[in-house]
Amino acid sequence: MARPPHAREKALDAYAEILRADGERAATIDAVAARAGVSKGGVLYHFPSKEALAEALLERFHEVSEAELIEMQTDPEGPSRNYVRTSWQTSEEEDPIYRAVLRLAQSSWQPAITAIEQIHKAWGDLVRGEVGDEAIADAIMLIGEGLYYHSAMPGTWTAGTFDHSIDDLLAVVDRLKKHATSSSEPYPWPPSAPPTP
Structure with a gap:
């Protein structure tokens, strides 16, 4: 009997869902098969x-990651704005693969640790290539990482603790970039190709 043509994708999606929800130890072959709605043999055929x-x-x-890097590099507003803007109000639905790989790294x-470090x-x-200043690039990265952390926290405890709009924060990014270009010689921009993750 032929297996469903998308059984592999269903199993991989189920694996990622279990990783995000319950961590690596819970992501057994049996659990993946049950979540995917396929037989254990069907999972083992592919994996x-x-x-x-x-x-x-x-x-x-x-x-x-490769697609995201190309989008970040070619964004007309520049990589810094793209990074901060796309770190805003993330959800499991928007970055399921990153979160699943992060759970593998945490195990x-x-x-997985290497892949997270590389991206x-x-x-x-x-960001450094755009702004040409190491400390300012780090500050912009930390704004994005802080936004990601804030938006990824479960529950409602953060609901009233952050009332800036994304436009406010992008204006801060613009001020940082302006300071970088006025205080030092910027790096050549754009680079010829996106960095490889």
């Missing part, structure tokens, strides 16, 4: 081990 699931997820992560799986370095390289 003979948990390691194979993790490697396939990392492949998908690299594809998504000390070295390939953060690539984002930082684009």
Whole structure:
């Protein structure tokens, strides 16, 4: 009997969902099969081990990351504004692959740790290339990371603690960029190709 053509994608999506919700230990082959609505044999046909699931997820992560880097580099507003703007009010639905790989990194799986480090370095390289000032680039990165952390927290405890609009923060980014270009020679922009994650 032929397996459904999208069983592989369903299993991989289910694996990512379990990782995000419950962590790496909960993401067993049995749990993936149950979540995906396919037989255990159907999962094992495509992914003979948990390691194979993790490697396939990392492949998908690299594809998504490459597309995001190109979008960040080619954004008419520049990488700094893109980074801060896309860090605002994120949700599991918007970045499911990143969050799933982050859970793998938190379980000390070295390939996931390396992948997270590489994408953060690539984002930082684009921002540094635009502003030409290490400290200002770090400040812009920290604005984005703080926004991401704030928007990713569960519950409602943060609801009344942050009342700035994204436009307010992008205006801060613009002021930082202006200071960088007035105080030092900017790096050549744009670079010839996006950094490789």
